[in-house]
Amino acid sequence: MTAAPQKLEPGVDIIPALVDKITKVNELVTRFEFKRIDGKDFPVFSAGSHTVIEMKDGDRTIRNPYSLMSDPEDGSKYAISVRRDDVGRGGSLFLHKKIKVGDKVNLTYPLNLFSLDLRARKHLFFAGGIGITPFLSMIMQLESLVGSWELHYATQTEELASYGEELKNKYPKKVNQYFDNAGQAILLQKLLTTQPIGTHIYVCGPAGMIKWVTSTAKNVGWPNANVHSEEFLAPKPGKSFQVRLCKSDLTIEVGENESLLEAMEREGVNAPFSCRGGACGQCETEIVELDGEIIHRDHWLDPEEQDSGTKIMPCVSRFLGNSLVIDR
Amino acid sequence: MSKFLFPPSIPSRPTYGVLERRDGIFHIIIAEDEGAEAIIDFVGSDKKFLNKAHIIFVATKSGEKYVSRLKSLKSAQFYVGPSYSASVQRLQKVLEAAKMGSQFYLTGTEGFMGQAQNEIMKAGFPHTAIQTEHRGSVARRMQCVHCKGITEDVITDPFVCSHCGLNLFVRDHYSRRLAAYQGVRVDAEDFGNVPEPVELYT
Amino acid sequence: MTIQFNNETFRDDYSFWNSDWAIKRFPFPFHQDSYMYAVNMEMHKGGPAGSVYEKRFDVDEHYVSEMKDRALVLDEDPLRCQSLPHMTLAGWDLLELIMVSKSEDYPDLFELHRDGSIWRWINKPMDIDDTFTFMDETTLPYGPMEYITRQAQGDYVILDQRDEMLWMDAGMVTTQADWSLDFDIGMNFFEWHAPVPLAHEMGIFKRALKFLLNVKQSAPARRLNWTMTVNPLLDSSPENYDKWGIQKTTLTPENIGSKQHLRVELQTFFRLPRSNALVFPIRCYLISFQDLVTIPKWGRRLHRVVRDLPVELATYKGFIDNRPLMLEYLEKFDDGLSTSPGVWPDRDTEPPLKNQK
Numbered sequence: 001m002t003a004a005p006q007k008l009e010p011g012v013d014i015i016p017a018l019v020d021k022i023t024k025v026n027e028l029v030t031r032f033e034f035k036r037i038d039g040k041d042f043p044v045f046s047a048g049s050h051t052v053i054e055m056k057d058g059d060r061t062i063r064n065p066y067s068l069m070s071d072p073e074d075g076s077k078y079a080i081s082v083r084r085d086d087v088g089r090g091g092s093l094f095l096h097k098k099i100k101v102g103d104k105v106n107l108t109y110p111l112n113l114f115s116l117d118l119r120a121r122k123h124l125f126f127a128g129g130i131g132i133t134p135f136l137s138m139i140m141q142l143e144s145l146v147g148s149w150e151l152h153y154a155t156q157t158e159e160l161a162s163y164g165e166e167l168k169n170k171y172p173k174k175v176n177q178y179f180d181n182a183g184q185a186i187l188l189q190k191l192l193t194t195q196p197i198g199t200h201i202y203v204c205g206p207a208g209m210i211k212w213v214t215s216t217a218k219n220v221g222w223p224n225a226n227v228h229s230e231e232f233l234a235p236k237p238g239k240s241f242q243v244r245l246c247k248s249d250l251t252i253e254v255g256e257n258e259s260l261l262e263a264m265e266r267e268g269v270n271a272p273f274s275c276r277g278g279a280c281g282q283c284e285t286e287i288v289e290l291d292g293e294i295i296h297r298d299h300w301l302d303p304e305e306q307d308s309g310t311k312i313m314p315c316v317s318r319f320l321g322n323s324l325v326i327d328r
Numbered sequence: 329m330s331k332f333l334f335p336p337s338i339p340s341r342p343t344y345g346v347l348e349r350r351d352g353i354f355h356i357i358i359a360e361d362e363g364a365e366a367i368i369d370f371v372g373s374d375k376k377f378l379n380k381a382h383i384i385f386v387a388t389k390s391g392e393k394y395v396s397r398l399k400s401l402k403s404a405q406f407y408v409g410p411s412y413s414a415s416v417q418r419l420q421k422v423l424e425a426a427k428m429g430s431q432f433y434l435t436g437t438e439g440f441m442g443q444a445q446n447e448i449m450k451a452g453f454p455h456t457a458i459q460t461e462h463r464g465s466v467a468r469r470m471q472c473v474h475c476k477g478i479t480e481d482v483i484t485d486p487f488v489c490s491h492c493g494l495n496l497f498v499r500d501h502y503s504r505r506l507a508a509y510q511g512v513r514v515d516a517e518d519f520g521n522v523p524e525p526v527e528l529y530t
Numbered sequence: 531m532t533i534q535f536n537n538e539t540f541r542d543d544y545s546f547w548n549s550d551w552a553i554k555r556f557p558f559p560f561h562q563d564s565y566m567y568a569v570n571m572e573m574h575k576g577g578p579a580g581s582v583y584e585k586r587f588d589v590d591e592h593y594v595s596e597m598k599d600r601a602l603v604l605d606e607d608p609l610r611c612q613s614l615p616h617m618t619l620a621g622w623d624l625l626e627l628i629m630v631s632k633s634e635d636y637p638d639l640f641e642l643h644r645d646g647s648i649w650r651w652i653n654k655p656m657d658i659d660d661t662f663t664f665m666d667e668t669t670l671p672y673g674p675m676e677y678i679t680r681q682a683q684g685d686y687v688i689l690d691q692r693d694e695m696l697w698m699d700a701g702m703v704t705t706q707a708d709w710s711l712d713f714d715i716g717m718n719f720f721e722w723h724a725p726v727p728l729a730h731e732m733g734i735f736k737r738a739l740k741f742l743l744n745v746k747q748s749a750p751a752r753r754l755n756w757t758m759t760v761n762p763l764l765d766s767s768p769e770n771y772d773k774w775g776i777q778k779t780t781l782t783p784e785n786i787g788s789k790q791h792l793r794v795e796l797q798t799f800f801r802l803p804r805s806n807a808l809v810f811p812i813r814c815y816l817i818s819f820q821d822l823v824t825i826p827k828w829g830r831r832l833h834r835v836v837r838d839l840p841v842e843l844a845t846y847k848g849f850i851d852n853r854p855l856m857l858e859y860l861e862k863f864d865d866g867l868s869t870s871p872g873v874w875p876d877r878d879t880e881p882p883l884k885n886q887k
Contacts, residue, residue: 013748043747046806072804109748112806117692118616121452141804144665145619193353195428198452221352221429223457225693274744282744340717340724473710473768476609494772501725505716512768516775517851 014054014106015042017078022101025081029130029162030096033070033079034107041075047141048134048230049110051078052276055103057094061265064091065276067134067204067230068110072141078107081162083130090257113279114204114230116141121198123149126186126213128205132162134230135204139167152186154178154209188213192220202228235259235276236297238318244325245269246288260314264328271314271328278316285312285326292321332466335529341500342438344462349374352431355381356422357403358444360412360436362464364394367435370461371401378403382422386415386440412440419444423451435461439469439480442507455504466528471508472496478508484525486514495522532638535594535655541602546762548821552591556817557582557794558825558873559754563834565843567729569737574752574798582796583752586631587682588813589639594655596683596705596764603704603765604680609712610767611676613688613700620688620700621675622665623802624809628678653681675700684796684813687711689719689742691806696742698722699807705764705814707757707793708771708848727842745808747801755795755812758849758856762791762816781852786859787820790852792832819859825875829863836860 021033036042045068052065070079085092099105114134116123123142125135132153142149151174155161158179168175178184192201201222203213210229217227237257244251245264254263261283264271274282278298287294287310296306298313305311312319312326334343347370349355355377359367364385371377382405385398395408409415432448434441441460449455467481470489477491485498489511496511503510515521538546548556577583582590603610613621629651633642641652647664658681662669670677679686679702688700696719703711714722719739720730729735745751759766760777781789796813823829836844836856844850870876 013746044803045747046804049806109746110803111746115691115806118619118690118805119452193427193429196452197423197426197428197430197448199428219351221350221431223454225454225456226428274746280744281740338724339730340721471713473713474770474772476712499725501713503713503716506713510710510713510768513772513775516772517778519776 013109015109017105017107019099019101019103019105020077022099025162026159028084028160029081030084031069031079031081032095032099033077034105035077037104042078043109044075045072045110045137046112046115047072047138048114048116049112049137050114050134050275051080051110052108052274053080054106054108055094055099057090057098062091062094063262063276067114067137069133069136072137073144081130081133108274111274111280113275114202114228116147116202117200117226117228118145118147119198120200120226121148121196122200123147124191124195124199124201125149125151125153126201126203126205126209127151127153128203128209129155129160130162131203131205131209131230132164133204135202136163136167138202139171149174151175152178152191154180154184154186154205156180158182188216189220192217192222200226200228202230204230207231235262235278235316238295239320241319241321241324243319244289244323245328246325247328254318259316260312260318264314269328273315276315278313281313283313283315285314285328286310287312287324288327289323289325290321291323292319294319294324332462332529334462334466337500340502342442342460342502342504344441344460346370347433347435347459347461349377350431350459353380353427353429355431355433356384356426357381357433357435358384358386358419359434360386360388360440360464361390361394363435363440363461364390364398366461366463367433368397368401370433380404383407384409384415384419384422386410386412386436388412388440412443416443416447419447423447426451432458433461434458435463437464437467438462439467439507442469442504445504446507449504468498468528469508470496470498470511471503471506472511474513478506479511482511482528484527486522486525487511498528533589533591533593536591538592538595540595540599540762540764544761544763546592546595546816548817549591553817553821553824554875555581555590556822557754557796557815558822558828558875559756559794560831560835561873562871563831563869564838565835566840567734569734569741570753571738571741571751571799572753574750574800582813582815585635586750586798587628587635587811588796589632589636589683593683597656597681599764600680600702600704607769610704611679611702612711612715613673613675614715617675617688617690617700617805617807618667618673620690620802620805620807620809621673623804623807624686624688625674625678626664627800627802627809628682632682656681676702682811684811687810687812688802689808689810691743691808694743695719696739696808704767706767706812707759707795707814708766708768710768713768725846727846728840742799742808745799745801747803750798750800752796752798755797757793757795757847758852759791759793759816760789760852762818764814764816778848778852781855783855783858786855787823788818790819790856790859791816792819792822819856823860823863825877826863827869827875829860830865830867831869833857833860833864 016037017034020035023031025031050065050067052063054063066080082092082095084096127135164177178186203210210231240256241254248269252263252267254260272282274280281300290309294312295318297316381403383403384407386409434444445458467483470479470482472489475492479490486495489496495514497514499510501510540546582588629642632640639654643650649664650661652659685703685705689696690699698717701711723735794815798811800809
């Protein structure tokens with residue numbers, strides 16, 4: 001069309017922000033609140049949205065997605081809660097140990113891959129551990145829209161049930177808590193067979209819990225369209241590998257603890273991304289040459305596309321073999 | 329033989345499958361006339377399935393023909409109605425009480441299935457999870473895009489709108505919400521030039 | 531900026547006309563001498579000063595008359611504006627988007643004053659001064675989508691985003707190129723595009739859907755679409771086809787220059803924040819053949835595009851029967867000289883038309 005100079009770029013716009021408040025919620029979880037550097041309000045968002053935080057750790061740039069747990073209508077701050085992960089790639093550790101009030105970060109505009117289905121007669125929430133975060137904003141949005149909801153929140157102990165006490169106090173009839181160390185478990189089968197037609201279920205938590213809820217729902221006979229889940233796939237580490245980028249005319253090395261996307265960024269290659277968790281499709285890249293095996297770890301490509309060896313999602317997937325050439 | 333193989337068409341034209349038993353806490357089967365044959369085919373003699381099944385059978389044109397065979401299946405609940413409109417209230421009550429985990433099976437003409445599907449969707453169940461199998465007449469429900477009236481049992485192209493009297497041609501463009509195909513004035517650019525009606529699918 | 535608003539009609543006596551300003555800024559859609567479908571998306575973040583691409587929601591000389599025509603269409607057929615119950619939140623998102631954009635882009639024409647959730651909206655061209663409570667339907671004369679789209683040019687379709695798909699669950703559609711909101715509401719992206727020939731096989735809609743699912747709040751997009759209309763008729767709906775279809779048969783070599791119009795849709799896509807829905811404004815621009823050919827490059831190019839367009843597309847766009855008459859007229863404005871790539875007229879550099887045949 002060439003109506004105007006703007007190129008078509010699936011880029012992500014950035015909001016420069018600073019850390020305004022850090023609150024320790026419990027042994028494992030800390031809450032971070034952000035304000036915009038330019039003093040304006042953050043954009044309002046739909047509950048279930050997340051933002052990708054870009055922070056600098058010396059030379060290294062870390063980008064991690066986190067659910068927004070603040071009130072969607074309150075643009076004065078954005079808030080996230082982070083569970084400390086001692087074994088992971090360091091993003092959460094950096095936030096827990098090194099970030100201070102006043103530090104500058106970049107936040108992406110909110111992106112929603114876990115939205116409420118506003119047609120639902122009732123919203124049934126299943127949260128495990130830090131998976132409570134998206135439900136905090138969902139509950140706020142539903143309360144203002146006068147929607148029907150119910151929460152079942154499982155954690156290892158009562159102390160580790162971030163925000164559990166305040167939720168229970170505010171909504172005693174809608175919030176149910178379960179503590180592993182007290183031998184309490186969600187009566188999932190019973191819950192899933194007693195909901196009126198028009199109920200939607202949402203689950204966020206560890207992979208095991210998501211699998212448990214979604215497969216039980218399927219066995220009971222729930223249609224997929226009424227079952228929603230969000231799992232933040234942190235790119236898993238793996239053997240290092242080499243990749244040739246034919247457009248950039250570069251051959252790069254992807255280290256054990258970085259993703260292909262991060263390696264490209266480190267080398268200064270402008271690669272598109274959005275969720276950085278294998279779910280949204282924005283980083284989809286054509287494979288030009290393949291002598292080996294792609295280790296697909298995304299939720300975006302369909303099985304035929306994954307088998308065809310013609311596409312890869314650099315934010316989470318890896319490669320094993322002799323040579324890989326991609327169109328970047 | 330009451331099965332018909334619909335020719336391939338545009339993406340908004342509904343496609344139908346073959347009913348099969350699925351895991352579920354309850355099974356609601358809604359059928360019209362020749363749809364009874366589809367029920368007998370897919371239910372077989374599965375006692376466990378039938379003990380959790382409610383058959384709503386609408387004998388629009390078939391009278392007593394299929395009733396005793398369906399009754400002998402001994403499903404948990406069984407209802408025979410003389411027309412779709414007489415049976416709709418029962419369907420609505422059933423949907424009010426039903427729980428997620430229920431499965432829905434529809435079989436009969438397109439218009440019948442489309443209307444029943446709408447009731448189920450209104451209750452909050454996704455249409456993608458409702459099974460459908462076409463049996464019986466290939467007549468269509470048509471909405472006149474001009475007067476919005478719906479003409480039932482349309483079997484020719486063009487046809488006359490039973491509400492406003494315009495001659496309409498038959499499109500494959502289908503609305504789930506209205507459970508009808510679209511009819512548009514056939515002689516809009518040449519008043520009076522109405523082609524001879526031809527039976528659908530010939 | 532001062533716009534002189536026309537007092538014109540888009541029906542009956544069809545007194546619609548384009549000023550020189552409107553002709554020069556017309557969104558000519560063809561960037562080469564032939565046309566085929568493409569996922570021709572661009573960012574919608576401004577454009578050349580004065581162009582239709584510059585502002586988020588373009589306002590031109592036809593604004594007041596178009597809104598009058600919309601009100602007439604709705605009086606005759608209220609089903610042109612519908613919103614499924616779960617889409618009211620998206621309606622508020624759209625109301626905010628249009629009010630904020632227009633008051634910022636055209637401060638002489640529109641004002642928005644916000645005090646918490648008490649908003650005051652002033653629309654000078656339409657003589658409106660309303661105070662209402664944001665998110666409270668009872669304080670507006672219509673639902674939020676209907677309220678604001680009665681004051682904004684072009685059609686609006688709001689798409690709910692669910693299950694990796696877009697669903698047409700609300701809309702204000704009174705200036706459409708032959709499709710029915712009442713029929714299509716509730717359909718998904720592939721279903722409502724079902725009647726378009728060739729495009730599905732080309733994978734156009736699969737690629738377009740992937741792009742649209744990822745449109746973010748910070749990055750609206752746009753593209754152009756086009757068709758033909760006899761007479762400057764905005765409401766070319768299927769509902770009224772039995773009334774306007776016959777107008778296509780009234781073209782003659784003498785009147786075709788003034789009656790035949792190129793109809794271009796500037797389609798934009800904005801992510802709505804609270805509802806996560808996608809709004810799809812479809813802004814319609816009309817130009818008569820005789821006005822269009824005053825730009826020599828456009829005259830040359832339009833002849834070639836119409837001449838070489840595949841039969842399926844000319845049929846679907848409704849002008850297959852009139853194509854011969856159109857070509858007879860347009861070939862007078864095609865002297866065979868080459869045309870530059872891109873849509874912009876080359877007023878300073880292009881040669882005038884060689885002697886007509």
